[in-house]
Amino acid sequence: MSFNSFGHLFRVTTWGESHGPALGATVDGCPPGIALSAGDIQPWLDRRKPGQNRFTTQRREADEVEILSGVYEGKTTGTPIQLMIRNTDQRSKDYSEISKTFRPGHADITYHQKYGIRDPRGGGRSSARETAARVAAGGIARRVLAQLMPGLRVTGYMVQMGPRLIDRSRFEWDSIDDNPFWSPDAETAGLWADDLDALRKTGNSVGAVIEVTARGVPAGIGAPVYAKLDSELAAAMMTINAVKGVEIGAGFGAAALTGVENADEISMGEDGQVYGSNHAGGVLGGISSGQDVVVRFAVKPTSSILTPRGSVTVDGENTEVVTKGRHDPCVGIRAVPVGEAMMVCVLLDQLLLHRAQMGDTVRGHIG
């Protein structure tokens, strides 16, 4: 048990607060002999970095990662890798006001209730800034998976912002990197831009749904009953700030289907079995089937908004809270690389667990 760790064998422990001197991740259990430098990790951090465009917070953080241990002459040694990111843009300001009220819908009040103390500077430990450490750890996982799961491609993208969904008939993998919303549907991305501009002007925010697809996952990853791949993914995604729901494959939509509709029929193709559909999202009985692993998660609108909302003070007085400062109007945008990072960390961890029990054996082809 560790409150701030995830993964069983590829084990990541994150630490640090939004406005402390630094934050980071201790990554234990990494296989040795993997070529790794800060330069391999930095590009993933840059994708998540604030201030990239007008739709994300204007906080300016370099988010430069340093490797403090676990690498010798450019290769991992099998010992723990310490990743550190210094916080550089901590505006000195007076937190006395903030520390006395609770933003509605924010962790302010529950931290206070649990611990009797909280770090109010930028949200402290509850800030989404913590996710930088995950993305850095994900950068390591990607390096390892490049060797151990060579055909793997993990891609996150936004499929809904507010009430507006993408049109799946316009889905283009290549569009994802070409717009500030990681949208696979360029046309919807344009509409979202208008939506978000309007929201920002009114001091409001909005929710989103992110989908992460892993292509090239071999069959057999995951395990019954409480180490199911989908359970691990659900836990992982639900730890991301502001996430309120997770689904696999058809997800909540499966509730409305019949068994005849939902069955992913199987037949023999040229290179082994093929499936007629993927309602399962690539996971059957907690174990990967070889189909694409498809996970979606819902991100609520940030509670840090300019519109006043009713709240209470630590002393039990009614008040109104307005959150000034540099906040993301749609935190879902920057959650995309975080969701990808969680996916790669879970896949690597589950692959190591699989190797433990099964050795290097991989069975995929039926017959």
Added chain:
Amino acid sequence: MSFNSFGHLFRVTTWGESHGPALGATVDGCPPGIALSAGDIQPWLDRRKPGQNRFTTQRREADEVEILSGVYEGKTTGTPIQLMIRNTDQRSKDYSEISKTFRPGHADITYHQKYGIRDPRGGGRSSARETAARVAAGGIARRVLAQLMPGLRVTGYMVQMGPRLIDRSRFEWDSIDDNPFWSPDAETAGLWADDLDALRKTGNSVGAVIEVTARGVPAGIGAPVYAKLDSELAAAMMTINAVKGVEIGAGFGAAALTGVENADEISMGEDGQVYGSNHAGGVLGGISSGQDVVVRFAVKPTSSILTPRGSVTVDGENTEVVTKGRHDPCVGIRAVPVGEAMMVCVLLDQLLLHRAQMGDTVRGHIG
């Protein structure tokens, strides 16, 4: 790491196959001095038992639980409690046919791909029969929580079957136990009965959505960042057979809301802070707020249906699969007591974790 355990301190390890001699749960970490007998656990098992009405499988299992250890003179001793349920209705039959094909949408194929071996008798370890062990463990958790979280009431119910949802304006807590669907809306329960009768006649099955509400959870339970209460609940619910999605509070609906709409405003009431709404589902930043904890999960339609679906054999030949036998047309119905069991186990486990770090301190009232 353990593939078949859940919980950190109130730790449940289940074992057993659908058609083996017995199945059960090893429950470790239970506080001592709690009055406990098989009779305290049996009523919860009876709620989940098959063959209760025409809408569930006609398999006849007594599901009688025996306590083999951890209790002395009617009280828990703090040592592990072994719960055993003998399988009595294992019809002897020829499994050679079943063992050679894979039901589309079922774990048959992935167990085969992972392990190269599977127990085909009634689905072996992948059978929902495993959930009997969870419900038994949940019976113990309820006894402990009756002492440690005295005001707690955990209630599961169905809110959607197929495309048909309950009407929340007709929600009655008292209706839930009065119909075979655990529906809080008696009128919808009647429509579901018609829906399901029609589906069964055509050899089909259907999905569902279950909601579990925990009333009376004190503030402060759960922990950032990777031990979030909602992450633990998501993992727990996602381990239940056929579950494809989990959400907390407004869940996926939160994606369509603005920050202004989603904020649960707070004000001071007579007995401390009160909330104007509960979009958060009782969890903020991974920690309970004192509001009702509300979790929903989607259950897919069972893949064991009488309608033929295309599949392949272990030898790589195309075939069609028809699953005869006694199967639930809507496995969501019997998932209701299972969801409740997972909720109580998670709440107790998190309460013990909270006690470890904080002692018996509980802070709820602001001001």
Added chain:
Amino acid sequence: MSFNSFGHLFRVTTWGESHGPALGATVDGCPPGIALSAGDIQPWLDRRKPGQNRFTTQRREADEVEILSGVYEGKTTGTPIQLMIRNTDQRSKDYSEISKTFRPGHADITYHQKYGIRDPRGGGRSSARETAARVAAGGIARRVLAQLMPGLRVTGYMVQMGPRLIDRSRFEWDSIDDNPFWSPDAETAGLWADDLDALRKTGNSVGAVIEVTARGVPAGIGAPVYAKLDSELAAAMMTINAVKGVEIGAGFGAAALTGVENADEISMGEDGQVYGSNHAGGVLGGISSGQDVVVRFAVKPTSSILTPRGSVTVDGENTEVVTKGRHDPCVGIRAVPVGEAMMVCVLLDQLLLHRAQMGDTVRGHIG
């Protein structure tokens, strides 16, 4: 965290009390496809069984193991294996007297202090009877290791009883099974028999030192820093009832050596590197070197003796305690197969951990 489990990936959870209906072990993480029947496990239980000769307790337990799950058609399936041993020789007697006093040197008093309740029947959970479950689990580990570590031979034996040590110049592997003390020195075994007969007549008991040697462990098993092979072995042996010390290789003797004496010099032999000595006991920096892994543990004399010793009652009155009944005069004898079981379980668990991080790679030969 689990109070009653050991192992990380080959994970054993034991349950049951001395005089309850049954005891056993839940074994999770076992690789699939391993041929296994109760008959494979029973011989190891028979070695530990009470009443084998006049030097062990005369309690008569069949110690017959049943496999309740995890095996299909004679092979492990990768799902949890439940092992159950029924308690058959539970003499009905009045425990009211025993439950009111504390045997000096026994867990009676600390269980009472911790839990406020204890099962006094035969020592309840604190009885060495729990070790039957470990030996059964060890039987499974041996089956797996026969495939994954083919040259492995694990042998336990007694090297000291009371103040009398074996003479290492008379060490014969073949003698170990030929005397009731598992002594590799037949002559000393004869002297121990006389020693023990004398002790029993005076209602006394005696301590012992057990050595367990694992031959054929490949290099590379174990890991720095807190998963060191020797740390795992120390923890495992120290969990055996009555054990008060554990050492590896030269152990406490190394404290008296100089660095020049203690260095195990290395040179190239015909089949790779060879060592001039084995003060390290086969473990360097927490990782196996390919030399024999040698562990010793000290077992204290049982506190259940016929000679009256001063104690107190639960009500805080001074009293004298005499423990009647069927007790081992030297519990160290029956600890030998238990020590072997712990060794094989640790080695398998560590091998699985090694495979997770390193795959099937094994490097042993230098150069």
Added chain:
Amino acid sequence: MSFNSFGHLFRVTTWGESHGPALGATVDGCPPGIALSAGDIQPWLDRRKPGQNRFTTQRREADEVEILSGVYEGKTTGTPIQLMIRNTDQRSKDYSEISKTFRPGHADITYHQKYGIRDPRGGGRSSARETAARVAAGGIARRVLAQLMPGLRVTGYMVQMGPRLIDRSRFEWDSIDDNPFWSPDAETAGLWADDLDALRKTGNSVGAVIEVTARGVPAGIGAPVYAKLDSELAAAMMTINAVKGVEIGAGFGAAALTGVENADEISMGEDGQVYGSNHAGGVLGGISSGQDVVVRFAVKPTSSILTPRGSVTVDGENTEVVTKGRHDPCVGIRAVPVGEAMMVCVLLDQLLLHRAQMGDTVRGHIG
């Protein structure tokens, strides 16, 4: 599972190599509201620091600890505490020679065999420098225990160096801090000084035995069966570099005793039960009894010596190894504060586990 973590609830993960930029510890699970600054931790690091006198290595490390997270306005917040110690005395030198041979008795060869790669600079991760991180973490544990276990006093001291033991009749707690060997027997300390001067001149090293006593541990800490307090302590001490044996109370000496001799008789004193002796070392059945908890561990002589020893190269050639540089002639001396740190970390972790299961209940007084 984590290779580089210890503790279940007070969980310490150490990271860093001897000659990398920094090393440290991530401390998770610390209770909130504890006053803590770097100044509270530094004194414990200073006790372990090299170069304090002529009997320890002359490497000059400031060992200044920085707190990077988990503390706000001088108090712990319940979130992870990151401790960082920069390495300042990394003499640049040519490691190409060192990286090609293996010191006999050192982890060089097993790291190579396991990982196929090792950091040869100052021993990399296998260096005893890692223990600085433990001592820092222990400093935090002491602050917490000052509140949660107020009467606790944990003291480590050397009881044997080479073949020379202290004379227990001259044991003085107050002497321990007055000599460079942490000896409770001032006279023996003087003899050790002569012994060690002689050894150093001949380019040799020597082993030692350290004892750590915890006074003021309440009854009831620890748990059966695999979470025994003595098992946890054995594991913890055995993870310290160069440790080859651990014992509790009478330890290996108990093997030579009879049950009559070994029984620690109990009687009622003025303030509850008192014990006539403490062969048990304060632990019965894995649970603390309220007596002093007494642990001893054996430290082997360092393998880094100036006397040439036979070895092999990575290419499989015979060679001789002489280890130049700044090494401790008796690493046991600096292991004293490390043993203390492990004791306090284990005690706090076990106390938190106790609170989880039992709440704030502490029972000590019988009757």
